[in-house]
Amino acid sequence: MEKIISRHFDQENSHRLESYLKDSGYEGARKALTEMTPEQVVEEVKKSNLRGLGGAGFATGTKWSFIKQTYKPKYLVINGDEGEPGTFKDKYILEQDPHAFIEGVIITCYAFGSHKAYVYIRGEYLKSIERLQAAIDEAYKNKFLGKEIMGTPFHLDVVVHQGAGAYICGEETALLESLEGKKGFPRLKPPFPAVSGLFGCPTVINNVETVTCVAPIILKGSDWFSKLGSTKNGGNRLFCVSGHVNKPGVYELPNGTTLRSIIYEHAGGIRGGRTLKAVIPGGISAPILTPDQIDVKMDFDSLKAIGSMAGSGGIIVMDDTTCMVWAAMIASRFYAHESCGQCSPCREGSGWVYRNIKRIYHGEGQTHDLTHLPGIINNIGGNTICAFGDAVTMSIGSYVSKFRSEFEIHIKEKKCELCMKKQGIVESYAKINH
Amino acid sequence: MEVIIFTEDFLLELYKIASRYEDRKAALLPVLHYVQEKEGMISLEAEKDIGEFLDIPVVHVHDVVSFYHLFHQTKKGKCHFSVCQTTSCALLGGEDIIEHLQKRLNIKPGETTPDGKFSLTLVECLGACEIAPMMQCNKEYKGLLNKKKIDELIDQNR
Numbered sequence: 001m002e003k004i005i006s007r008h009f010d011q012e013n014s015h016r017l018e019s020y021l022k023d024s025g026y027e028g029a030r031k032a033l034t035e036m037t038p039e040q041v042v043e044e045v046k047k048s049n050l051r052g053l054g055g056a057g058f059a060t061g062t063k064w065s066f067i068k069q070t071y072k073p074k075y076l077v078i079n080g081d082e083g084e085p086g087t088f089k090d091k092y093i094l095e096q097d098p099h100a101f102i103e104g105v106i107i108t109c110y111a112f113g114s115h116k117a118y119v120y121i122r123g124e125y126l127k128s129i130e131r132l133q134a135a136i137d138e139a140y141k142n143k144f145l146g147k148e149i150m151g152t153p154f155h156l157d158v159v160v161h162q163g164a165g166a167y168i169c170g171e172e173t174a175l176l177e178s179l180e181g182k183k184g185f186p187r188l189k190p191p192f193p194a195v196s197g198l199f200g201c202p203t204v205i206n207n208v209e210t211v212t213c214v215a216p217i218i219l220k221g222s223d224w225f226s227k228l229g230s231t232k233n234g235g236n237r238l239f240c241v242s243g244h245v246n247k248p249g250v251y252e253l254p255n256g257t258t259l260r261s262i263i264y265e266h267a268g269g270i271r272g273g274r275t276l277k278a279v280i281p282g283g284i285s286a287p288i289l290t291p292d293q294i295d296v297k298m299d300f301d302s303l304k305a306i307g308s309m310a311g312s313g314g315i316i317v318m319d320d321t322t323c324m325v326w327a328a329m330i331a332s333r334f335y336a337h338e339s340c341g342q343c344s345p346c347r348e349g350s351g352w353v354y355r356n357i358k359r360i361y362h363g364e365g366q367t368h369d370l371t372h373l374p375g376i377i378n379n380i381g382g383n384t385i386c387a388f389g390d391a392v393t394m395s396i397g398s399y400v401s402k403f404r405s406e407f408e409i410h411i412k413e414k415k416c417e418l419c420m421k422k423q424g425i426v427e428s429y430a431k432i433n434h
Numbered sequence: 435m436e437v438i439i440f441t442e443d444f445l446l447e448l449y450k451i452a453s454r455y456e457d458r459k460a461a462l463l464p465v466l467h468y469v470q471e472k473e474g475m476i477s478l479e480a481e482k483d484i485g486e487f488l489d490i491p492v493v494h495v496h497d498v499v500s501f502y503h504l505f506h507q508t509k510k511g512k513c514h515f516s517v518c519q520t521t522s523c524a525l526l527g528g529e530d531i532i533e534h535l536q537k538r539l540n541i542k543p544g545e546t547t548p549d550g551k552f553s554l555t556l557v558e559c560l561g562a563c564e565i566a567p568m569m570q571c572n573k574e575y576k577g578l579l580n581k582k583k584i585d586e587l588i589d590q591n592r
């Protein structure tokens with residue numbers, strides 16, 4: 001299978017400019033800057049069907065074309081916050097192939113006329129920050145960044161910005177607030193960032209992996225890229241597989257690969273030969289799927305059609321030892337902790353949902369707790385400033401609707417067999433680890 | 435009011451950081467990171483100086499320090515364990531790891547041992563679910579944890 005994004009990952013010194021240049025490094029940027037107009041670049045990326053890999057799946061070329069010519073500076077802001085549980089792909093790109101990412105940044109900025117890019121990286125990713133900064137320094141020294149890039153009139157500065165530990169800063173407008181030195185409170189839209197983003201100027205926000213796809217598209221053509229994926233969702237993406245599988249890790253595969261093949265062929269199947277019980281297909285915010293749904297094609301439209309989402313590409317696999325009330329409790333605790341607290345339905349609702357499920361899990365739940373739960377969950381989404389609220393409703397709602405009987409057992413019997421067994425099983429997993 | 439506790443060299447470094455941004459105020463996070471790196475925490479005095487330096491009201495600086503969990507208002511232990519408690523880690527025994535750490539260190543999450551050697555914090559997904567269960571030990575990621583590895587880490591840092 002042809003690799004694009006991870007093509008250099010297992011090469012020695014893949015993060016150094018010297019190795020990057022050996023494999024037509026920066027040739028995509030050279031082609032864009034010397035042979036193409038910005039409009040042609042945007043057109044090419046539109047035709048490639050590249051879609052945002054940060055989670056929302058918005059068409060990338062279309063996003064760029066929203067930026068209008070103004071007297072104001074224009075900014076590219078890269079989202080490397082990578083906080084969606086189950087997701088760990090941008091880390092690999094930044095650590096293993098930072099120059100491929102920088103090349104994408106150059107072409108992206110050229111496409112909509114930006115001369116300054118900020119890369120927001122989650123605060124804990126110190127190795128990513130270090131590797132990227134070293135690569136940026138190399139790029140400046142060798143005229144791939146700074147003034148007169150590769151002898152053309154185009155100039156670009158790139159600044160790395162370290163986050164400070166807040167999931168909500170992955171939401172694009174919270175990220176802008178954070179970059180401006182404030183608390184990460186999402187902004188009301190409109191105005192959209194394309195009109196008023198960073199410092200009130202037109203801004204494009206793209207995920208690390210999204211821009212990393214741009215240079216190969218320019219070099220090899222939109223036709224080649226779009227044919228790799230599904231209709232309306234071109235190319236490959238990095239799927240992150242974790243949980244109860246034999247080989248957790250990052251797998252680059254075409255969009256549209258089935259979830260079954262990712263779990264059983266690529267990630268080596270379920271640990272200890274057990275059976276699959278549930279799987280989250282696109283980061284913790286994506287509604288959970290049951291085993292009868294895993295023939296779904298992993299692309300934005302197919303997952304949406306079955307009521308879930310492709311999201312960030314984080315696949316979390318749960319086997320038949322998992323108590324789903326427990327899993328719902330862990331997920332709802334995450335939301336209760338990470339809500340920024342700006343909107344009352346989300347702030348109060350996420351805590352309420354967590355406490356409710358926690359009670360049920362610990363055998364202290366009453367029948368009315370379960371009766372009320374869907375109502376509380378459904379009153380969060382759609383009533384908030386940002387999509388975090390929708391994520392709580394969709395993801396936690398899916399545990400309750402798909403595994404309702406387990407909640408009932410927990411209320412009736414105060415516990416379930418799986419929770420009682422869990423202790424022993426966790427021990428045995430710890431042994432398999434080593 | 436004037437900057438009180440920062441030395442001139444220190445301020446020079448802060449100027450360098452601030453010059454990367456179109457708007458000086460945007461340098462707040464990197465400046466806070468730099469100060470914490472040097473002093474181990476963000477004190478109220480430091481907040482005042484930073485506010486003065488970046489022309490930001492000190493209440494606003496304080497607000498920001500409290501919002502982001504990587505900024506500390508008190509000193510952490512020499513060895514700070516930040517253990518992931520989210521789904522992928524929990525599925526592979528994260529709860530046992532957390533319980534074992536609490537027992538061995540005899541502290542609860544959020545606390546520091548009286549000798550100042552260890553702190554324990556529970557955090558959400560650190561973007562390393564492929565090595566679950568995992569935690570951060572100061573700046574370093576430690577994965578595929580089990581009780582033995584935890585014991586070794588504790589013994590090394592005693």
Ligand SMILES: Cc1cc2nc3c(=O)[nH]c(=O)nc-3n(C[C@H](O)[C@H](O)[C@H](O)COP(=O)(O)O)c2cc1C
Pocket residue numbers: 051052053054055056057058079080081082083084167168169170171172173205206207208210211386387388
């Ligand atoms: C609560 C929340 C958290 C998000 N976290 C991330 C994140 O960590 N990384 C990311 O790239 N996008 C994240 N997003 C999506 C961004 O808002 C945005 O859609 C994306 O960065 C745009 O880039 P793309 O079009 O290249 O995907 C998040 C969205 C929401 C609502």
Ligand code: SF4
Pocket residue numbers: 168185186338339340341342343344346347384385386387388389
């Ligand atoms: S929905 Fe939640 S996370 Fe988003 S702005 Fe409102 S309170 Fe904050």
Ligand code: FES
Pocket residue numbers: 085086087518519520521522523524558559560561562563566568
């Ligand atoms: S869930 Fe623990 S690192 Fe992702």
